[in-house]
Amino acid sequence: MAKTNPLNSSPKQKQSRHSVTIKKDKCKGCKLCVIYCPTKHLRLSDTLNKRGVHYAEINETTQCVGCGRCYLMCPDCCIEIIEE
């Protein structure tokens, strides 16, 4: 009988996923969330919002790790993080 690695044989744990919600019309485009995001999950948009600024939007190519740095640094409280 081949030895099995106990770590591999254990059932796969459910990974928690996080999603970021941004209120785009409240965003003033200060870019602090973009700077402090460790996975570059946020970026500034190419289009303008109601205020006439390039607002923060989600970069779909990377994943949110749910660290909350964007939430901590957002001066306008327009970022919230949902755990799924």
Added chain:
Amino acid sequence: MKPTYKFKKPELLHGVDTHYCSGCGHGILHRLIAEIIEELNLKEKTIGVAPVGCAVIAYNYWDFDCSEASHGRALAVATGIKRVHPSLTVFTYQGDGDLASIGLAETMHAANRGENLTCVFVNNACYGMTGGQMAPTTLIGQKTATTPLGRDPREKEGWPLKVSEILAMLPGVCFVARSSISNPAHVKQTHDYIKRAFMNQTEEKGFSIVEVLSPCPTIWQKTPEEAMNWIDTEMTKEFPLGIIKNTEVHR
């Protein structure tokens, strides 16, 4: 299914748009104070006193009782409120021009009397609302509207006033700390200090003040990112971070 929020806007913060500039530190501090009052379950037991300065209409953004004071007199007004309602938690939210310049007499005497109050002191090294004039806390060499060549102590302008260190010498003061909001770690540290200052008041320990180094990108003529870096590299040299005093006042 209702989503589970890991990070959510505090309920004590109204969802209205603030009038602050892009990258202003007031927004972060308003959120921290709302979070702390929520955590300590003080919603119906708190009265805030708003200052004169950029945060003059701070009461429009918080969902708890607030009062307004004339320029610099927030701690005098807070003293009155606290003496009439000793069971309530009373805090002031003041800028450096308000607390350290025009209201220095009120600040010193409220602290010296050992009033059981909490004071959040927002230090952005300039007068933000009136157009960027020199404040007592302006750094040496910093250019402002009234010091276009930079603040020079050998001329007429004097040295930066370290209010927290001065207040720490008074026996009525129980907690003095200085922090900044220049990165996520410092924001969390600021949260802890302000929470400690509120808890000191509920435990009737005496006067607590937390000085927060806050960015003013518009007046400093920097981007929000550069302003945050400037706090870390320049401001913290003159105003070192940390707890300056932490004792219990014996009445």
